[in-house]
Amino acid sequence: MTTRKTASTSGRASEPRQAKARTAPTRAGAHRPPAGRTERAAERRAAIVEAAMEEFIARGFAATRLDDVAKRAGVAKGTIYLHFKDKESMFEELIRTAIVPFVNRMTAPPMITGSVRDVVEAMARMFIHEVATTRRGDLVRLIVAEGPRFPAIADFYYREVVSRGLAALRALLELAVARGEIRQSKLMQFPQIVIAPAMIAVIWKSLFEHHAPLDAEAMLHTHLDLIFGERNAT
Amino acid sequence: MTTRKTASTSGRASEPRQAKARTAPTRAGAHRPPAGRTERAAERRAAIVEAAMEEFIARGFAATRLDDVAKRAGVAKGTIYLHFKDKESMFEELIRTAIVPFVNRMTAPPMITGSVRDVVEAMARMFIHEVATTRRGDLVRLIVAEGPRFPAIADFYYREVVSRGLAALRALLELAVARGEIRQSKLMQFPQIVIAPAMIAVIWKSLFEHHAPLDAEAMLHTHLDLIFGERNAT
Amino acid sequence: MTTRKTASTSGRASEPRQAKARTAPTRAGAHRPPAGRTERAAERRAAIVEAAMEEFIARGFAATRLDDVAKRAGVAKGTIYLHFKDKESMFEELIRTAIVPFVNRMTAPPMITGSVRDVVEAMARMFIHEVATTRRGDLVRLIVAEGPRFPAIADFYYREVVSRGLAALRALLELAVARGEIRQSKLMQFPQIVIAPAMIAVIWKSLFEHHAPLDAEAMLHTHLDLIFGERNAT
């Protein structure tokens, strides 16, 4: 029995992305750009990206078959090669593509109006709802899993997400220390500590959730209490 | 099915020939001493296990070629099948085998003579030296990576390592709370928080160490200060 | 594209793409005419079937290498798997495919105008020319050879050929007995006796023809004389 046997996601490779529902080809005078061919190509590409992500997450890089990706995306196998050079670069490009929008949101200026803790808490909540709970969480696990085989991915992830995220977090911690919200100043040197439970939550969801469900929100809250001191009023 | 199933060497291919009555190993020198048949079989198995672990860690399950494992172990391809039923069960058995000794050590009674923090700190140090720094750390990452495709592995790991480890940790935390070493009693509900930075250290070593080295020991120390309160004298 | 029936093309890989609407085959010349996609697929399949039959007959199931089949058919190894699930089902499907047309001809109403003997004699002649002398004869031997290892094949052969053939023969014998062409009425219970020499002829051709050629036609004629009584005028 090989890996493939276990997984049979392909069964529900439905929703071919409806490439047929094309809006009247090239209605001149409309606001939209050329639309026609290019637009459909973009749709197809999106379908492939979506399908590939699904498959890569479910099986990992090596065990994913492009055949299944094509089927799930509702395109022919050859079409994939019109958009990507090969499996490997598709994988790398995919990860990048998926990460970018997340990075952008995170990079937005924090807008600190109240306490630092409030900001961090909001971030934690966002993380839980938009990462730990979603496909994006699996993406993180995928990066952990394939990183060593794809240095380019690991590099990119470090550069774009990890280092920037930690830098932002460090700035916040410095502020909190300066304001007296956090006592332990050494924490600034290890922003990873603040992130750690969130990462654990992501991994836990993937591997152990059905053994013992984890209340990620409560955990993160407890952890923030540890960092900022217990709150008087909840 | 054929004899093999019934007669099966396959069922659980472990313990190849039960190395019975080995006369004082003589495993000292590098030159090959006489060595009995069974003994050499054991050596071979060990070589295969070692080689396979190396390859699986480096490439993941699907991308590992048994050919390479054999080459690295210095045996013929067929020899692998004298010890393991197939690639998949080799993988599972390997993980189990590698984990067990670690579990046993961890299960040893903590022997609390001084403060709870001292115990936890000793554990953290042990973790760094025996896990984060070693092959065992990569093993943890391997489990995270392949877990979803090998439920048996994930189950085993949860049962033998995670649940037991967390239970032990919780007991320690309860004691610490009772003794007043820890203020925040809610921590007992999330022993994962205590472990989290250690896990992060492991993952960091695998993926980002060459981008930015991480002083795991200092990080864990800082984290413990967060939990137990900053120490007056370091 | 909406091929996605329910994945699994494998189930029964027969009839690859249903060669729909083929424009006048143009299979005359040796040089390759344009020919549609589906048409060429059908040709390829036919080539594989032909090659496989040849190899299976020459070597038996286990000793036949798909590599050789592919080579003989002039296709790549992988192409075989576009038409058949695996070696085993290829074998079974092959046998079935080869038998069916023969069965159909045999099932055609006998059209008894003259004596029963004339009908049986015509059948015997047909058997010699279309079975004993041809590849089909080897096919029968192949079934005898592999039958015990392929119950499905033996079952099919019994159901479609043996039982139907014997039933038809029995009907004929009954008629002959009723008309007084055959004296020994017990023969009706063992139509196998009528077939037996024909089978022997088939086997003889495969195994001993080069030791001692057998005049199958004369033998069958002699046998019919035995059954119907010697003819006055030959």
Add this chain to the structure above:
Amino acid sequence: MTTRKTASTSGRASEPRQAKARTAPTRAGAHRPPAGRTERAAERRAAIVEAAMEEFIARGFAATRLDDVAKRAGVAKGTIYLHFKDKESMFEELIRTAIVPFVNRMTAPPMITGSVRDVVEAMARMFIHEVATTRRGDLVRLIVAEGPRFPAIADFYYREVVSRGLAALRALLELAVARGEIRQSKLMQFPQIVIAPAMIAVIWKSLFEHHAPLDAEAMLHTHLDLIFGERNAT
């Protein structure tokens, strides 16, 4: 699924031939010849021959594993090579060995005291009880199955069994014709006709017995009636 899967004769690869139950090694003074080593070797060889025959009949040449043969014979795999050069020559030698005693019995002078029909009938009965019903029948099918791939076997079989058997039968037929027991003199030219139903019986037993049991004795009797004329008193 490969051939092997289907067959599971191996399950009963029991009765290891009890190589251990050796009679007191070399009791001098006994009537037996040297006994000791040589004798045991002979026993072993016999066990191997027996086991191999069983396996070859059940699976055919190519699909038979020497491992199974050894297991069934209760010897180590290597032991087989002390008695036979390789799988192929083992197979050929086996067939020869198994055929010889049968040939010898058949060659014994017929001793015609009564009618020829009585002699032939006795032979038929013997054939049924000693061939059609037994392992020897499967042997015949095995020869039919593997003959084309083992010309040496086919040659041997033709020379030792077929040609001699047919010659003997022809002599008998000539006598019967001379005595007036058989009318149709042309039968002498095709002694195969006399044998044919017996062969059919053998094949039938292997392939179709569970579909429709065949009363071989009644069939042969009917066939003899056809040849010799119906008997007045049964």
Add this chain to the structure above:
DNA sequence: AATGAATGAGCCTTCATTCAT
């Protein structure tokens, strides 16, 4: 002589990639 661990050529099967339509 007997053993059975070890070997490695060989075979079935998969799947990324190509290319004629």
Add this chain to the structure above:
DNA sequence: TATGAATGAAGGCTCATTCAT
């Protein structure tokens, strides 16, 4: 541009044969 049949390199697994014990 899109397709999917065709390809063939690659990899898991088997098993006849060897040989040190």
